[in-house]
Amino acid sequence: MSYADILRAVKQNENLQVLGENVSRIKKTAKGEILLELKKAQTGITKEYREEIVKILGDQAQIRSLTQEITVEVRDLDDITTKEDIAQAIRSEFEELRLFSVECIKSIRPAYAGTQKAIISLHAQEAKHLLAAQKIKIGWSNCRIREKAQLKKCFRCLDCYIPPSIPHAEYEKILDDLVKDAMTTTPNIIAGDFNAWALEWGSKNTNLRETLFPQQNQEEGIYYREEVAHAPEITEQEVVQAAERFENSKTPGLDGIPNRALKIAISYHPQPFSDLYSRCLREGVFPKIWKVQRLVLLQKPNKPAGEPSSYRPLCMIDTMGKILERIICTRLENHLEGDGGLSDNQYGFRKKRSTLDAIKKVADSFVPAYLSFFGRGVSLYDIRFLVR
Known part of the structure; x- marks a missing residue:
């Protein structure tokens, strides 16, 4: 069934009229699937809606329910605690989680001082009960319960390598397909070895990849001058x-x-x-x-x-x-500080000289001129160099 056929069948069914009232948005994913976003107040009955849609569409479409999950950490477990021990303690401690499954425990990892840490993934509503308790007795240990911080991915990353051996026509087809795929998601990051420029990547123009990256001479890998003046040996x-x-x-x-x-x-x-x-x-x-x-x-x-x-x-x-x-x-500093080097009136960027020395020299020159009634001018410059 196409996207339009599935959407039409779901919207026209009388048993799903209540579903339509609780849907906040309908989106088409990058793979052409339908995504129905429910209002927050109705997220607890996602399973019922899913079962009703399955009855209507049958085997003509694959139905999945996406619910918010929270990752929880259980810390301070002793070294011999197993997943079964954790599951049994959770089922015994929380009436709302009496159907807790061992499969929700993703891993148990070593922690500090001979302890262990369990990583549990639960639906948001179920995780709230664990997080509200903050602690749970597992074996002889009072274990802390914390929510695991998850970094949100704000970019879709496309990573690829296009070998230089493939024909140019195939190379262009790969680029076209990649551009079409990238346009379905935003924002995105495209990174790879394309061996070419393309307008789609933000380049100034689109060129054949063979002309963009010519073979580099081995000598170009070093910084050198053809004529080198004699330099004293380094001691x-x-x-x-x-x-x-x-x-x-x-x-x-x-x-x-x-x-x-x-x-x-x-x-x-x-x-x-x-x-x-x-x-x-x-x-x-x-x-x-x-x-x-x-x-x-x-x-x-x-x-x-x-x-x-x-x-x-x-x-x-x-x-x-x-x-x-x-x-x-x-060596450069010693040469510039020697005879014929920097002017004696330069105080910036020099060893054992500061702004105070420059002020003192100006003051020493100003006082005799003031006392002898002869004027003397002072020019101050802020010189900056641009090296290309």
């Missing part, structure tokens, strides 16, 4: 001093090497590291692997877990790359 002392500036407690990058272990290795055998870094300067290479970052999401305090804005992203890079950056930075 072992420079490597050791740069490594000591990183705290042991800092989180490692993608290589997973803790800072403490790396610093110990450098302190005992600094020569291989100095040779490696000297070669990087000599060849003008910064290895690409040291630029690959490990993303860590930290939840902000008092923010809901289901919101993307509730997390603070941190990108962790390998300390090996940080050490090379620190050595180069130290």
